[in-house]
Amino acid sequence: MTLAEYFTDPILRAPSIGCMLMCMTAGVLGVVLFLQKKLLLSETVSHAAYPGALVGLIALALMGPEMEPYAFAAVLVGAFVFAWAGLKTVQFLENRFRIHADAALGFSLALFFGLGVLLTSWVQAVFPLWSNQAETLLFGQAATLTDGHLWVYGSLTAIVLTFVCLCFRPLQTLLFDRGSSAVERAVQLLLLLAIVVGIRSAGIILVAGMLIAPAVAARALARSLGPMFVWAAVFGGLSGFLGNVLTTHVRLPTGPAIVLVSTGFALLSLLVSPSRGVAFRFVRKYRFHLRCREENLLKELWKKGRMVRKGWVGFRLKQQGWVVRDGQWLHLTEDGKTKAAGIVRLHRLWELYLTEQLGVEAVRVHRSAEEMEHILTPELEERLTKVLANPEKDPHAQPIPPRRP
Amino acid sequence: MLKPLPGGSMVQADSLFVNYDRTAVLWDVTFSVPPGVLLGIVGPNGAGKSTLLKTLLGLVRPLSGNVFLNTGKIGYVPQRETVDWDFPITVLEVVLMGRYPSLRWWQRIRAADREAALHALTQVGMAELADRQIGELSGGQQQKLFLARALVQQPDVFFLDEPFAGIDLAAEKDIVQLLKQLKNQGKTIVVVHHDLPTVSEYFDWVLLLNTRLIACGPVTEVFHAENLRKTYGKTSPLFEEAVGLSAKQQSGL
Numbered sequence: 336m337t338l339a340e341y342f343t344d345p346i347l348r349a350p351s352i353g354c355m356l357m358c359m360t361a362g363v364l365g366v367v368l369f370l371q372k373k374l375l376l377s378e379t380v381s382h383a384a385y386p387g388a389l390v391g392l393i394a395l396a397l398m399g400p401e402m403e404p405y406a407f408a409a410v411l412v413g414a415f416v417f418a419w420a421g422l423k424t425v426q427f428l429e430n431r432f433r434i435h436a437d438a439a440l441g442f443s444l445a446l447f448f449g450l451g452v453l454l455t456s457w458v459q460a461v462f463p464l465w466s467n468q469a470e471t472l473l474f475g476q477a478a479t480l481t482d483g484h485l486w487v488y489g490s491l492t493a494i495v496l497t498f499v500c501l502c503f504r505p506l507q508t509l510l511f512d513r514g515s516s517a518v519e520r521a522v523q524l525l526l527l528l529a530i531v532v533g534i535r536s537a538g539i540i541l542v543a544g545m546l547i548a549p550a551v552a553a554r555a556l557a558r559s560l561g562p563m564f565v566w567a568a569v570f571g572g573l574s575g576f577l578g579n580v581l582t583t584h585v586r587l588p589t590g591p592a593i594v595l596v597s598t599g600f601a602l603l604s605l606l607v608s609p610s611r612g613v614a615f616r617f618v619r620k621y622r623f624h625l626r627c628r629e630e631n632l633l634k635e636l637w638k639k640g641r642m643v644r645k646g647w648v649g650f651r652l653k654q655q656g657w658v659v660r661d662g663q664w665l666h667l668t669e670d671g672k673t674k675a676a677g678i679v680r681l682h683r684l685w686e687l688y689l690t691e692q693l694g695v696e697a698v699r700v701h702r703s704a705e706e707m708e709h710i711l712t713p714e715l716e717e718r719l720t721k722v723l724a725n726p727e728k729d730p731h732a733q734p735i736p737p738r739r740p
Numbered sequence: 741m742l743k744p745l746p747g748g749s750m751v752q753a754d755s756l757f758v759n760y761d762r763t764a765v766l767w768d769v770t771f772s773v774p775p776g777v778l779l780g781i782v783g784p785n786g787a788g789k790s791t792l793l794k795t796l797l798g799l800v801r802p803l804s805g806n807v808f809l810n811t812g813k814i815g816y817v818p819q820r821e822t823v824d825w826d827f828p829i830t831v832l833e834v835v836l837m838g839r840y841p842s843l844r845w846w847q848r849i850r851a852a853d854r855e856a857a858l859h860a861l862t863q864v865g866m867a868e869l870a871d872r873q874i875g876e877l878s879g880g881q882q883q884k885l886f887l888a889r890a891l892v893q894q895p896d897v898f899f900l901d902e903p904f905a906g907i908d909l910a911a912e913k914d915i916v917q918l919l920k921q922l923k924n925q926g927k928t929i930v931v932v933h934h935d936l937p938t939v940s941e942y943f944d945w946v947l948l949l950n951t952r953l954i955a956c957g958p959v960t961e962v963f964h965a966e967n968l969r970k971t972y973g974k975t976s977p978l979f980e981e982a983v984g985l986s987a988k989q990q991s992g993l
Contacts, residue, residue, distance in 0.1 A: 370827065505845050508837060511827055554828060558873055563828050610873075 341580065349485050350477040350582075350589075354536045354575035356488040358593060360495045360529045361542070362549030362571020366564055367522050369550035370510045375437075376425065378543040379444040381530045383421020384414035385451035385539045388472050389458060396462040406468055407484065407535075414531040421447050422523065451539075475538030475590035477579055484535070491532055495525055499564055507560055536575070538590035548597035549574065555601075555608035570600045625651070627709045630678050633657060634708075636667050637675035676736035682708040683729035683736075684719045690730040691723065697730040749810065750775040750897060750928040751796060756805035758791055764951060764987040765791045766802070771947060771956035773930070775810070775896075778923040780933040780943035784972050787950040789932045790819065793899050796930070803990065809897060815890030817900040820882055820907075825875045832870040834885055835860055838892035860888040864918065880911025887915060898922065898929040905934070916942050939963060951983065 341351040368374050391413025395402045402409075421443050428439035459466040471479075499506065502518060509518045533542045553566035578593030585592075606614050628648050636642055641664045649665055652658045657671035667675060685704040689695040711719070720738065729735055749772040758766040765788040773779055781789045794800040796807050797816055815838075835857040836849055843849070861867045864884040869877065877885060883903050890898055898919075904912045919929050923944075933939065939946055939959065946963050948954035948971045955962040 370824075501846055504837075504840050504843065504849075507829075507833075508840060511824065511829060511834075511837065557828050559828050559830050559833055 338580075341576070347583070349480040349482050350536075351576055351579045353480040353485055353488050354477050354579040354589065354593060355572045356485075356492040356575070357529075357533045357536050358545050358549070358575025358578075358597070359568050359572040360488075360492045361533050361537075361545040362553075362567040363495055363499055363564055364522070364526050364529050365546035365548075365550035365571070366553060366560075366567045367506070367510065368526070368546060369554065370560075373436075374543075374547050374550075375440050376422070377526070377530060377546045379425060379440045379447075380418045380421050380527065381534065381539050381542045382444045382451070383424070383447035384418035384531055384534060385472065386447055386454055387413040387415070387417025387420075388534065388539075389413070389451060389454040389469060390417070392465055392468055393454070393458060393462070396458070396465045400464060410468075410472070410534075411531060414534060415527060417447065418527045418531055422527065471538075472534060473538050473540055474588040475534065475536050475541070475593075477536045477582060477589035480535070487532060491528055495529065496568075498525060503561065510560070536579075536589050537593055538588070541590040541594045544594035545571065545574075545597060548594065548601045552597070552601040552604040555604040555611055558610075570597060570604075574600055623709075629657075630709055633667070633671060633675040634678050634682075636665060637672065637679060641666050673739060677739060678708050680736045680738070681711045681716060683733060684716065684723065684726070685711065686729050686731070687723055687726055687735070688719055700730065748775070749773060749808075750777075751810070751930065752808040753792075753796065754806045754808070756792070756795055756807070757803040758788070758795055758800060759803050759987045759990060760791075762984070762988050764983045766795065767952045767983050769805070769949070769953045771953055773928065773945065773947075773956070775928050776923060776926045777945040778919055778929045778931070778943050779945040779947060780931050780939055781947045781949060782933055782936065782939060782971070783949035783954075785934075787971075789934075789949055790901055792949060793901055793930065793932055797899055811896040813893065813895040813897070815893050815895035815898045817883070817886045817890050817898070817903055819901040820879065820886075820905065823874075823882070823886070825877075825882065827874065829874055830870070831861070831866065831872050831874060831877070831885055832857055834874060835888045835892055838889040841893065856892050857888075860892040863891055864888045865914065878908075878911075880907040880914075883907050883911065883915065887918065896927060898927060900929070900931045902932050902934065936968070 341347050365374075365377070368377055388410040391409035391411070392406060394413070395406055395409045424443040424446070425436075425439045428434045428442060429436060434442070455466075455469050458469050498521065502521070505518045506522075509522070530542055530546075533545060537545050549567040549570035550563075552570045553563045556566050557563035574593055574597035578596045579589060581587060581592040581596065582589045604612070606612055609615055625648075629652055632644065632648050632652060636658065641661075643663050644665050649658065649660075652665075652671070653660060657668060657674055658665050659668055660666075682704045685707045686697075686700040689700040689703060690697050716738075725738075727735055752772040753769055756766050756769040757764070769792065781792060783789050791800055795802050796809070797814065798807070832854075836853060838860070839849070839853040839856065843853070858867060858870065861870055864887055866881060866884055866888065869881065874882065874885065887900070887903070890900075900919075903915055919931070919942075923929055931943070933942070940963060943959055945957065946959050947956040948962065948967050950971050954971045955967045
């Protein structure tokens with residue numbers, strides 16, 4: 336199967352495009368929740384939707400088996416009403432009874448999901464024909480999506496994206512300054528819709544993951560709100576699509592597959608994010624460590640004149656033109672001498688600063704200076720020189736090399 | 741809140757009462773501030789200084805009483821710790837947000853807005869930091885950033901909530917200098933302040949507050965030992981008990 340077939344094949348296209356659109360929407364709205372620090376709300380709301388979806392099914396079941404084609408709509412309506420009720424329960428508990436957010440979320444989730452479990456067993460006992468339907472609600476089932484469903488997902492995605500584009504500035508104000516209650520209500524409505532519609536592909540249990548993971552991934556890469564929305568949409572769409580591909584190859588339920596992919600993206604971007612990523616931080620730390628070792632060797636050479644030293648650090652210094660190798664001996668070049676003198680100067684300036692300005696004993700200043708000589712910037716050096724009135728001797732009566740002209 | 745004020749005052753409060761749950765935060769606060777003054781609101785912790793500021797701004801609804809401002813153009817610099825410094829936004833974008841109220845919600849940011857924002861950043865000496873993430877700024881820079889955001893709105897009245905809390909001395913001096921410039925341009929500036937020794941140096945008017953208003957007027961007239969003792973000394977236990985009881989009755993708790 337080629338990738339293009341997922342978009343053209345009449346049976347495959349509805350599930351793959353549907354999952355993509357749904358996850359894209361969820362990703363974008365997830366950013367809003369993420370920045371409001373209300374991510375768990377999506378978990379509570381999706382669980383609250385569960386009994387609603389079941390009530391919808393039961394209502395249809397009571398009307399008879401010929402109603403089955405309408406199950407989609409009944410589930411949507413029921414889920415929406417209950418999701419709304421779940422949201423209101425949380426808000427009511429928080430505002431009216433001053434219950435802490437965690438407690439309110441937990442209470443509401445347990446209450447509604449408990450009700451859902453109760454209804455599930457009831458459906459299994461009384462309407463065994465429909466219990467399959469009830470089960471797909473939990474983990475999602477994308478394979479049975481049709482072109483008709485696509486219209487629902489398509490319009491919802493269009494609404495959400497238009498809303499975010501048009502109301503970008505009010506949204507930014509809402510999120511950063513906690514302004515405008517009208518925008519807040521609009522966001523809530525869209526969130527409910529996204530969750531309720533998303534249940535079909537990701538399932539009750541995991542739809543929250545679809546909101547959270549893309550936002551986490553996007554935050555690691557974006558420096559400002561606009562790009563964060565774009566990244567979240569991209570990650571959401573990609574994981575929706577790839578999750579669906581995974582489902583057709585390995586026999587996995589759709590929800591877990593999508594969430595696995597999107598959490599993978601989140602982990603990856605946390606790892607490689609240029610500013611916050613673990614990988615880049617490791618590289619930066621390694622570079623700093625290496626520079627310290629290079630500068631320490633330069634300093635030693637400056638004091639001793641020449642040294643026998645093999646290895647990586649000496650090689651790097653040679654590459655950079657600070658030292659030359661003469662047989663087994665390493666010598667500083669003229670450039671190297673200036674550079675080394677600069678480092679010694681920082682070391683001794685700092686020692687003098689500690690003793691003179693901060694009143695630290697002279698015997699205790701060496702260790703701190705060993706560190707600071709690698710850290711002080713030219714600007715700080717300038718200020719130190721000024722504060723200490725361009726000194727010539729350090730606290731141990733050693734000469735401080737003059738500033739480079 | 742737009743009403744012409746008697747006597748040409750810029751900010752005026754009339755019998756303000758504010759409760760948080762069971763405690764009275766402001767009790768019968770009445771004062772009036774003329775335009776073109778630099779006013780410091782001073783009082784002990786929990787005296788209701790920030791609450792007074794928020795009530796003047798309309799962010800807190802008083803139980804009773806009225807606030808009058810002689811202008812619609814207000815700039816607000818919130819307390820530094822109330823801001824989410826981890827938010828994905830750059831310095832320039834924060835300042836641009838100051839222009840949002842003058843834009844319709846579908847309008848794009850115009851070149852003029854960008855220019856004004858950059859100019860405001862220059863005024864506070866932060867133009868070269870325009871592309872930084874706000875989380876990367878030092879405390880003093882964070883404070884100046886929000887001052888720039890207020891500046892870009894070109895307000896007549898500035899409200900600053902504890903602008904000098906937790907910032908270095910150099911930044912504090914910069915901000916004071918800028919505030920004095922604004923005052924000389926005829927702006928009214930209201931600052932919640934907590935450091936008594938600097939009051940006479942920074943402000944020309946002072947408002948002494950401890951739940952009730954002790955005094956409000958020019959520093960030279962009202963900032964003296966007697967009033968300070970009233971503000972910071974132990975309040976009468978009878979007064980506290982009576983006020984607490986009243987708040988309790990009104991909240992029904």
